[in-house]
Amino acid sequence: RELVQLYAPHTGTVLISGETGTGKELAARQLHAGSRRRGRFVAINCGAISESLLEAELFGYSDGAFTGARRGGHTGLIEAAQEGTLFLDEIGELPMPLQTRLLRVLEEREVLRVGATxxxxxxxxxxxxxxxELQHLVEQGRFRRDLFYRLAALRIALPPLRNRHNDIALLLAHYFQQxxxxxxxxxxxxxxxxxxxTWPGNVRExxxxxxxxxxxxxxxxxxSLSLEQLERWAPELFDAQLGNRDIPHEQADLATSRLQLTASAVRAALDRANGNRALAAQTLGVSRTTLWRWMQAQATASRA
Structure with missing residues (x-):
């Protein structure tokens, strides 16, 4: 978030890296929203279409450029992003000939439509x-080194959500509201x-x-949305944590509690409720029976 805010007002190219679902396009949109640019935010996935179609989509084409070309030509996405931002997702999939053309756009600040002079x-x-990792593609000869350095003037590496525990509550609140x-x-x-x-699908998941x-x-x-409701509406979360879909429900409750709630959390809830288990269970978002199981499990663990 800090780098997005820092880089947003500047005009330099930005290279964003991260696993699938880490929010690369969201970061790009935030960079655009925080900029002073008046034009559109235009996005394309470079690995989603064939090379010939990608060239026409990105650079546009002139009237009569090829058989079947639209009369009057076609405005490419680079032109469509005039005074705005062009977001190139999966840039590593951009074919080498188009890498050369993109490099010229960045260096000369001009675009040549297909078939135009x-x-x-x-x-x-x-x-x-x-x-x-684009650096690896450069070393393998699959990505132009000069284009890499042009694109990587400013860099943002988005860590996977499993390494961003402090952001999870903020993201949850944001998406519940949105x-x-x-x-x-x-x-x-x-x-x-x-x-x-662990959020293997990251922000998208x-x-x-x-x-x-x-x-x-x-x-x-x-x-409030309780742990028991969460287990009912999103059972895959508990399958991933427990590693066994077929274990009995009572064992699942206890195993989940060991993973999710510490003894201090239970004690804190009981303290706030002045020892009232019903109020403590409500605070924790569980039933009194589940709270009793947790207390029994913790008592057993403390005697071991």
């Missing part, structure tokens, strides 16, 4: 993103469970989960 001046900020127009309804126990999930929880929550609203 006169270039068009452009004022575009380019932001590129890659799942792969997708459900509600403040985060998560109980303390449910939030702690989500903070300890988290967003999709919140969308699902919003649907269930609006159909069955309560004071």
């Amino acid at each position: 006169v270039p068009i001046a452009v004022d575009v900020r380019v932001i590129a993103a890659s799942l792969q 997708l459900g127009s509600i403040p985060s309804p998560l109980s303390a126990a449910a939030l702690q469970c989500l903070q300890q999930h 988290l967003r999709n989960l919140v969308e699902r929880l919003c649907i269930h929550w609006k159909a069955q609203p309560h004071d």
Whole structure:
């Protein structure tokens, strides 16, 4: 977040790297939103279409450039992003001939449409993103070194969500508000469970989960979204943590508790409730039976 805010007002190209789902396009949109650029944010995935179509989409083409070309030509995405931002996702998939053409755009600040002879001046900020480590592609001869250094004037490496535990609560609150127009309804126990999930799908997985929880929550609203509701509406989280879908429910409760709740969390809830187990269970977002199981498990562990 700090680098996005720092780089947003500047005009230099930005290279964003990170695993699938880490929010590379979201970061690019935030860079554009925080800039002074008046034009559009235009995005394309360089690995999603063939080389010939990608060339026409990016650079555009002139009237009669090839058989079947649209009369009057076609404005490419580079031109469409005039005075704005062009986001090139999966830049490592850009074919070598198009890498050469893109390098010229960055160096000369002009674009030559396919079939044209006169270039068009452009004022575009380019932001590129890659799942792969571009430096490795350069060493393998699959990516132009000069283009790499042009793109990597400013760099942002997005860590996977499993390494960003402090951001999870903020992201959950953001998506509950964005997708459900509600403040985060998560109980303390449910939030702690989500903070300890490994999130292999990163921010995309988290967003999709919140969308699902919003649907269930609006159909069955309560004071807070409990750990038991989370287990019912998102069982895959518990399958991943417990590693066995078929273990009995009571054992699953105990195993989950060992993973998710510490003895201090239970004690703190009981202290706040002046020893009232019903209120403590409500604070933790679990049933009194589940709280009793946790207390029994902790007592057994302390005697061991």
